[in-house]
Amino acid sequence: MDDYPLLNLFWTMMWFFIWVMWLFLLVRIVMDIFSSDDLSGWGKAGWTILVIVLPYLGVLIYLIARGGSMNQRQASRAQQQEQALQDYIRKTAGGSSEPSVAEQLEKFADLKQRGAISDDEYEKAKAKVLA
Incomplete structure (x- = not known):
């Protein structure tokens, strides 16, 4: 350990973390390139080739050209995924086949109004639904 001073160890660690x-x-950046909706296929291919062939320069150019909107695109995708999840939860949680109490009462009131059931039958049905 004498031939590798402590300062060299810190420099090595720093370069490792930077890498x-x-x-x-x-x-x-590669994930952002492929998930970006505003880039055409040729645009995605061009950015990917630039980032792979000239990695340091390509990353720097991408950050300058499109880095400001990377976070917006990621936030938009997260919001869309959250909305899809909430829609799915609402659909599965509220997807019972039995009508709600309000819907049943509305149906009975409509039947009573049209004369299909009497007032007595309406009151019995209403009491049964509310019980």
Whole structure:
């Protein structure tokens, strides 16, 4: 351990963490390229080739050109996924085949108004639904 001073260890660790951060950024940019709705197929291919062939320069150029809207696109996708999840939950939770009390009362009131059932039958049906 004498031939590798402590300062060199810190420099090595710093460069390693910078490399990990760059790698994370590269993966995030490639994911953003492929999930972007406003890029055509040729645009996606061009950005991907630039990021792969000239990785450091390509990432820097992408961040300058499209980095400001990366977070907006990700937030929009998250909001769409959340909305789809909420719609699914509402659909499955409220999807019972039995009508609600209000719907049943409305149906009986309509039948009474049309004369299909008498007042006595309406009151019995209403009492049964409310019980």
